[in-house]
Amino acid sequence: MGPWLTERQGEWDTMVWAKVDRAFRSAKDCADVAYWAEENHKVLVFTDDGITLDYREGWESSFGNELAKVFLMLVSIFAELELKRIKARVGTAHKHVRKTDRWAGGQPPYGYRIVDRSGGGRTLEPDSVTSEAVRYMGKLLLEGQSQWTIATGLEAAGFDTPSMHAFKNQGESYASKRKTAPSNHWDPTSVAKILRSPATMGLKLTGRSVKARKIARDAKGLPIQMAKPLFTEGEWAAIQAVMARAVHHQGTIERRLALARRAALRPLRRPVLPAGEPRQERQDLRVLPVREDGRQTGLQGPVHRGRSRHRGDRRPGGAVGRPGDDCAQVHPR
Numbered sequence: 521m522g523p524w525l526t527e528r529q530g531e532w533d534t535m536v537w538a539k540v541d542r543a544f545r546s547a548k549d550c551a552d553v554a555y556w557a558e559e560n561h562k563v564l565v566f567t568d569d570g571i572t573l574d575y576r577e578g579w580e581s582s583f584g585n586e587l588a589k590v591f592l593m594l595v596s597i598f599a600e601l602e603l604k605r606i607k608a609r610v611g612t613a614h615k616h617v618r619k620t621d622r623w624a625g626g627q628p629p630y631g632y633r634i635v636d637r638s639g640g641g642r643t644l645e646p647d648s649v650t651s652e653a654v655r656y657m658g659k660l661l662l663e664g665q666s667q668w669t670i671a672t673g674l675e676a677a678g679f680d681t682p683s684m685h686a687f688k689n690q691g692e693s694y695a696s697k698r699k700t701a702p703s704n705h706w707d708p709t710s711v712a713k714i715l716r717s718p719a720t721m722g723l724k725l726t727g728r729s730v731k732a733r734k735i736a737r738d739a740k741g742l743p744i745q746m747a748k749p750l751f752t753e754g755e756w757a758a759i760q761a762v763m764a765r766a767v768h769h770q771g772t773i774e775r776r777l778a779l780a781r782r783a784a785l786r787p788l789r790r791p792v793l794p795a796g797e798p799r800q801e802r803q804d805l806r807v808l809p810v811r812e813d814g815r816q817t818g819l820q821g822p823v824h825r826g827r828s829r830h831r832g833d834r835r836p837g838g839a840v841g842r843p844g845d846d847c848a849q850v851h852p853r
């Protein structure tokens with residue numbers, strides 16, 4: 521509706537709605553549109569509520585418009601209160617459903633499908649195709665295969681990714697939200713998310729995002745079993761142990777890569793000169809400690825930032841000598 525209120529507002533005179541609560545759920549939004557109609561000399565009609573605001577030239581200050589504005593604002597306030605009641609009822613219902621084995625809605629976990637529940641509502645049961653894909657992942661992982669190999673094996677076996685499976689099997693209501701089909705390419709990240717998820721054991725999860733999801737519990741604090749598990753308890757424990765080792769190994773690799781990147785970004789001690797340009801010799805100082813008889817000890821090394829390779833007392837002029845030396849001679853390189 522935005523373009524009709526901006527660049528195309530000159531193409532119409534009257535805007536018609538069935539009811540106020542179908543047009544606005546906020547008293548502020550209703551007031552803003554009413555003031556906009558008054559400034560632009562438009563007509564607002566709400567047929568079922570019998571309210572008409574006629575702001576055409578010559579009708580702006582009529583008594584009927586002022587009375588209609590009062591009723592319009594009152595109805596919009598009740599519409600806003602009704603919206604708040606609906607949100608409260610829906611929130612209470614979802615809070616109750618989270619503590620039962622009923623499925624609240626949305627895309628089911630990979631390996632399961634939505635079915636009718638005895639006693640009302642919906643629940644989950646293992647899907648004949650995707651459950652085999654999940655078991656196939658666990659079998660390859662316990663055989664020592666990497667997540668890359670598992671992803672390649674899933675594609676070779678013809679298993680659809682979770683998004684592609686949902687796109688094909690949840691009807692036009694889901695497919696209509698996407699103009700093109702999702703990717704059917706498996707990657708190690710998707711394999712890891714599925715194998716780590718407690719949903720593969722038939723447990724109910726709550727949370728808006730993958731990271732925020734946690735096991736739902738009933739009124740007694742026990743995990744809610746939504747459907748039959750896809751693995752035995754022993755298989756699940758072995759899979760989680762393998763995945764934990766993979767995470768530790770991946771963290772070690774990432775730390776090593778971070779150190780390598782940090783070392784590569786350190787500034788060079790010497791500037792890189794173009795090819796063919798003569799390099800200027802640096803006059804690094806070398807410290808030659810001298811014994812009492814005037815002979816040099818032969819120990820020498822470059823001085824970096826006023827220090828030598830040997831700990832000692834700092835001497836005037838940047839010279840450094842070891843404890844017990846009377847003096848030190850400084851020679852250019």
